[in-house]
Amino acid sequence: MAYALVALDTDRIKSYVFGTDRLREIRGASSILDRLNREIMEEIARDLDPRAQVVYANGGSGLFLLAEDKAEEFVRRVQAKYSEETRGGATVTGAVQRLPAGLAERDLWKAHLQEQLALLLYKLRRAKECPPATVARPSHPLFQLCDSCGLEYAAGQSPWREPREEHQRYCAICLQKRSEDAQIKKSIEKMAARPQEVRPGSGEDAKQAVLWANLINRLHRIAPDYFLKDGQPIVPKRPRDIDTLRSVASASQGSIRDYLGLIYADGNGMGGKIEKCLTLGEIKKFAKSIDDAIYEALATAVARHLSPVHVSGLLAEEDEENGQTEQGGQPKKDSYFFPFDVLLLGGDDLMLLTSGDRALQVALEVARVFRSEAREQQGTLSVGVVFAPLKYPFGLMRSLAENALRFAKKQAHASKWHSTGDDDDTRLNFLVVAGAATHEFDYLYQTVYSRREGNSEFCATLRPYRLPVLEALLEAIRQAKRLGFPRSKLHQLREAVLKMNRTSTVLAALAALQGCHDREREFLLRWLYDFNQRYLLQNGQPAEEAGTIQGFPRVIFPWSCLQAPGQSGREIYLTPLLDLVELYDFVAVQEGERESED
Ligand SMILES: [Zn+2]
Structure with a gap:
């Protein structure tokens, strides 16, 4: 045959x-x-x-x-x-x-x-x-459009109760999406109630909610106590909508309560790698390893950083939807939520929404675990993380995350001081949305974060980050927080860096340092020198071998100055200080610890 x-x-x-x-x-x-x-x-x-x-x-x-x-x-x-x-x-x-x-x-x-x-x-x-020709549909000015997508004609209302949204009319496509979400919600809750019995691909619920069956199965294996609180089983729920996720985020322990974090991760050069496979056996093995790696990375990050969160005040609404409102005496186990939601997962793609104070740890963990799980296939991820205020429109947030991710991929091989000598091209980029006029990262990079002046090039960010460098930056933030580094000084330093030149940046930065306590000043200077030695020096290799950047960086606080290769005499001025200030509020001193605002 x-x-x-x-x-x-x-x-x-x-x-x-x-x-x-x-x-x-x-x-x-x-x-x-x-x-x-x-x-x-x-x-x-x-x-x-x-x-x-x-x-x-x-x-x-x-x-x-x-x-x-x-x-x-x-x-x-x-x-x-x-x-x-x-x-x-x-x-x-x-x-x-x-x-x-x-x-x-x-x-x-x-x-x-x-x-x-x-x-x-x-x-x-x-x-x-050559997609098939589309068929033009009948049109009439009195036809009502779908209240959600606004593209298709409305076909009807939701067949089930939706508090506050009863008047909405949806098209067939959107209705189908909504009914799917309502169905898998039940499947997820049933599976979360008996995590030990979940087997991907077997049973009605596991076939319905494919992603969650796989996630719950792995979660239970990695952290058997994930579904326990004080020894009692709990049944965490999936956030009902972005508003629920916002309540979950603001009930969290971190220092920044009013931000969401969107993580978008994507494999580096996977298409090319799979095309190099010669036999079906190799392709099967490769695809399975990469898919397993991204699931394992997600499950590990969830187990370590995204424990269920207890939220009160949302119960009435949740139960109303199920048509089983009870007055008083809610069983306590019903009030736990997953503090995240997975929007897309498959192949080598992952999109996850969580609270601002958790996003960075989760992104780091996902990238780290993926790298170690897919080592044999040389799989690595690029990750874009966007921090945005709770009310920021999701569509904009997603397009910013895609842009940050693209920048990370493009820049992984372009930046001279990023050269590491190893084959790890994992990169993490981040963007903090501040104010209404936030732009896409590549635009910001060209207009705000980098500047050329004569023979000098100024770069106020080291993004996208390699994992060890980002971890070092986060550790510095934790130390600064333990010291109680004054926020006003951080903002002064930020303004100084953004002047983007030699004289006034240096003067303004020194002025900011003047106002610090001795131990704060000492900490900052020592960290900056140490950071230069470690990460801006071609990983400590002699300049000849590194090839691209010559000589040791000179520190002209807050800049580190490197010589560009060749006889051009061009100088590159870099600093990680601005990145430190931007991330300051999104890093907890310790997991779950709370600190005072100053
Ligand atoms: Zn629609």
């Missing part, structure tokens, strides 16, 4: 998932796609051909091996199922490549198939570039 390879790829995932700004619809859309991708594709394949095999199915794509005469039908059925489950909101593209007829079944996983794989990829790309 001849086999064919079938590649499937979901089209424009983000425009479907983030078609609206509402958490419920985002999560519903994400969950529908996840189930179609991880469960239903395989079900359809096995239904058509019991001997069909999955090479991989995650991150919105799939690669399947099945009987040649069933391949085209498989693509059509998957496409029909996508259309049905998303009410036409999402589509999937497929391509088929037959394998050599002489290929024996036992050799399928070991044979070198680079030609067939390259052809398949080409066919998939070509199919993606």
Whole structure:
């Protein structure tokens, strides 16, 4: 029997998932796609051909091996199922490549198939570039548009009670997303109540909420006491919407209560790495390792930094939705929430929303664990973290996070002083939204954080960070907090750095230091010198070997001055001080510790 390879790829995932700004619809859309991708594709394949095999199915794509005469039908059925489950909101593209007829079944996983794989990829790309013609729909000025996406015509109201939103009308696509979110909410609660029994891929709830089954299963393995409080089992709930997440954030212990943090992580150069695999066996192993690594990274970060949070005052609303309001005497176990929400997870992508004071620790942990779990595949992540006030629109926050992530990827190999000699291209970039006029990071970088003046180049940020350097920066912040470093001085230093030149920056920074206590001044200067020695010096290698930057940096407080390579005589002035000030409020002295405001 001849086999064919079938590649499937979901089209424009983000425009479907983030078609609206509402958490419920985002999560519903994400969950529908996840189930179609991880469960239903395989079900359809096995239904058509019991001997069909999955090479991989995650991150919105799939690669399947099945009987040649069933391949085209498989693509059509998957496409029909996508259309049905998303009410036409999402589509999937497929391509088929037959394998050599002489290929024996036992050799399928070991044979070198680079030609067939390259052809398949080409066919998939070509199919993606020629989407089917769209059918124009009837239009009328009196048709009402969907209250959520505003793009499609409204089809009806929510069939279940939604406090304060009864008057809203939604289109079929948005309604489907909302009903999905309501369904998986129940599945997640059932699974969170018995974490020890959750097995991904088995049981109704695990098949419904694919992502959470996997997460809860891993959480229970990594931290068996995650679902316990003082020895008693608790059943944490998923935040109902962004407002619930805001209450969870403001009930937290950290110093900054009114910020949310959005983390967006993405694998570095994964497409290129998977294209280097020669056999189906290698591809299967690679895809599974990367998918496992991102799940493990998420579960570890959740276990360590995102314990369930007790919130009061939200119960009435939550129960009203379930139609079971009780007066008084709420059982205590009902008032725990996960202090985060996963909006997207798959392949090598992760988007997670949490409170501002937790985001940085979580992002660091995710990047660190992913790197160690995917070491064999040389997998690394780039991460963008955006801190924004609670009321900041989610859509803007997401586009800032995407931009910060792109900057991290682009800059990983560009920055001269970032060269490390090792192959770890993990980078973390962050952006703090302050005031209404915050711009995308690459724009800020060019206009605020860097400046050229004659033969001198000033750079007020070391972003994007390598993990050890960021950890050193966070440790410095913790020390400064223990010392009680005055905030007013930090802001003075920030203003000084932003003057972006030699004379007035140095004068203003020294003036700020004048007002400090001796121990504060000593701490800051010692840290800055130490930081230079350690991280701005090509990892301590002699200048000749490092090649790019010559000589030792001179410290002209608050700048470190490096010579650019060659005979140009160009000087680069850098400082980590501004980054320290910007992150100051987002780092707790110690996990869960609270400090006084000054
Ligand atoms: Zn809609």
